[in-house]
Amino acid sequence: MRLCSVSLILNFVVHGSWASLPHQTPDDRRTVPAPLICENFTDTASDIYKVKFHANHTLEGHVRHTGINVTTFERFLETTVPLGYIAKIDRDTLDNFIRLDPGVIEVICDRYVSITFSPLLGDSNFESNATQHLDKRWSITTKRGSASYALQMMASGHKISTPVNDMGDYDFLDTAVQGVDIYVLDGGVCLAHSTFGGRASKIRGLAPTDPNPYGPGDMQDTVGHGTAVASFAAGDTTGIAPFARIISIKIDPSNFTEGSVVQAIQDMISNHRSKFTTAGFRGSVLNMSFILFYSFQDINDALNDAAAAGISMFSASGNQGADLDQHPVWPCTLANVNCIGGTDNNYTFWPSTNRGRDVAFLAPAKDVYVALPGSPNNFGFRSGTSLATPLTSGTAAIFTSWLGLANNQAQAYVRSNVQVNFISGVPVGGAGYFVNTAINDVWKNADEPFRRAGNMPHQGLPTANVFNAESNGFCCDQPPVVPPEGPSDRPVTLTPIPDSTTIETVATPTNTKDSTLNDNWTIATATTTASS
The missing domain is CATH 3.30.70.80 (Peptidase S8 propeptide/proteinase inhibitor I9)
Incomplete structure (x- = not known):
């Protein structure tokens, strides 16, 4: 039997809890x-x-x-x-x-x-018999063999000889990112895929075959896009953050309304806030691997609400090779959303990437190894900024897990740990900031898992904890510390969330983009004539 098969099943949402009443006078x-x-x-x-x-x-x-x-x-x-x-x-x-x-x-x-998922280019699929990794304690340097070039590049403290080939070693933090929810606002995720190891779920606790509350059809991945995206964020064998939780929020590109997307975002916010007193919860990240050619104010407002609730957000720049300064797309041009472009395995700017001042970060996007629906062990190679985005979301999740960032400051840690001047061919005016997990950063202190982490897990939430932290010799009873500056060409001011019994989050400034690249910028309006 094929699991999460790519077939469209339409069911309309019908609820009823009251008996039919006579019309009132x-x-x-x-x-x-x-x-x-x-x-x-x-x-x-x-x-x-x-x-x-x-x-x-x-x-x-x-x-x-x-x-x-x-x-x-x-x-x-x-x-x-x-x-x-x-x-x-x-x-x-x-x-x-x-x-x-x-x-x-x-x-x-x-x-x-009209939602445009950045298309995943490529058609190479194959079955894999890879086994899942077991949960272990936090470790500073754990290696995994047979890793994709993307994971190798993003964990390396230096520029690797090019071209960077697949099947190399990848350094990661074993069992890191537990306690972090990565919300994938996409076309659904195949929960049964082996790469998720039972860590993926649907919003509202829905089953794959349940009607989608936000539009027609059920909650299954009917096109394969969402499964690939989620696997690059948190897949066991494919993801940058292989121990995070995935929460799928399904939107269909052809038949969803502004109101339903707004409610999906509000449901995510409510779910995020409901976990503030849950032991082990560390924070949330939202991944949006799609673009809108027009601005929808209610959706923009809902995303601002998500930022105020403490959720860091990352969005694909798109694959049109367009100048976003001239032809903006949403949501990546919003102040509280981080826009992601792509590179290849030669540290070169991927030509299909949309460019412009709003493209905040770059990550691998060309010919990357991801999970695909169809069977529990279906994998393949795809390309697109849709895949550079979850690499960045997953990196933010790593920082969120260790630091207990219930506010949306994870994006500041992403920015403070980027690699500068690594990427060639970046268009004039664009940011060449290559995302890195900072696990092997040359400025990292010996006792911290990544640069600016501090030598202990932060206790950002009243009842939160870091799994197995004590067994690694890290002390959890001290107050949070400000991540050390150290020698850096990327200074950043960070305010860790304080110890408190209050459930309020600490909001970051409204404009979280790089001010050096966005002087006097404003949120664009829907004036472009482009269509999907």
């Missing part, structure tokens, strides 16, 4: 309908509306006022920001029942979001 309803706001967008979703409630209104109260069990509507999705729901509603029901509920503030036409 006109006296129970408002005489003037709630405003209907439908801007003149070409991507307006036909008959799909966002119903916004007053703060003291409830879904059950709405059902009682209208006499209609709206939870049975096609495409129904209860929302928390704004409070209310999204559903496909015929105009008669909308005007004569929904908009007449006094608890409804307004109704907004939803928009389709």
Whole structure:
């Protein structure tokens, strides 16, 4: 039997928790309908509306006022920001029942979001009999053989002789990144793939065959993109952070709306916050290996909420070879999102990478080894900035795990440990910052696992811990320390999250991009005529 097979199965989300109620009399309803706001967008979703409630209104109260069990509507999705729901509603029901509920503030036409997954180029697949690694204690220098060139380059403290070939040694921190959640906002992840070793799950605890709450279809990976992306972040044999947890949030590039994507992000934020008092939790990272050719303000606002909640975010720059200064794409041009470009195994800028001042970091993207759906041991070679992005997300997860960064400062540690002037062919005005795990950094102290880590795990959260830390001789009872500066051409100011019984996170400045590359920059608006 083929697991996570690439086939599309459509199921609509249907819920119902209340019995059908008789319609209420006109006296129970408002005489003037709630405003209907439908801007003149070409991507307006036909008959799909966002119903916004007053703060003291409830879904059950709405059902009682209208006499209609709206939870049975096609495409129904209860929302928390704004409070209310999204559903496909015929105009008669909308005007004569929904908009007449006094608890409804307004109704907004939803928009389709045209999401472009950076295509994974290449078609080389094969089966592997590789076994999974067992959990061990933290170790400063643990080697794995048969590693892809990408992992070798990102863990090396120096420039390796080129071309860097696959099947070399890779240094990593054994059992590091436990306690970190890497959210993969993508086309689904094949949980049954052997490379995840049971560490992958779906948002809301959903099963692969459960209906997708954010749109049509179920939660399975139907195209293979999300599985490859997740494996490069945290795959046992393929990933830069092979002990992190993967949480899949499925979005379909062809049939998702702005409102549903916003709610998916809000669900991620709620899940992140719910773990603050969970022993062993260290923090969260969001990976977005896709681009939008237009700006959606509600999605931008939701991502800003995620940053405020302490989640570091990384997004693909895209594979169009375009100048983002002239033709911006989202979300990678947002201030709180780190935009990732690609290289090859010769430390050369990959020509298909979109370029510009907003491309913050570079990581391997050409002909890299990843997991693919179809069977538990299916692997292959693919190319794309979609894959450079999870390498960076996974690197951020390594720093998050050791330092207990429940705020979104992991991106500052990524920036402070990049390798400068390693990549040739970087376009004028672009950043040539090559992402590195800093495990073998020449400026690293002997007792720390990576540069600027300090010689002990930080106790950033009240009940958090680092697995097996004591058995490595690291003391966990001391207060956090500021990572040492040391000799550096990349100074950075970092504020570790303090010991506290409070569950609030420490927010970083709004503009987390490199100010030396983004002087006087502003968030671009949707003026480009490009299409997907």
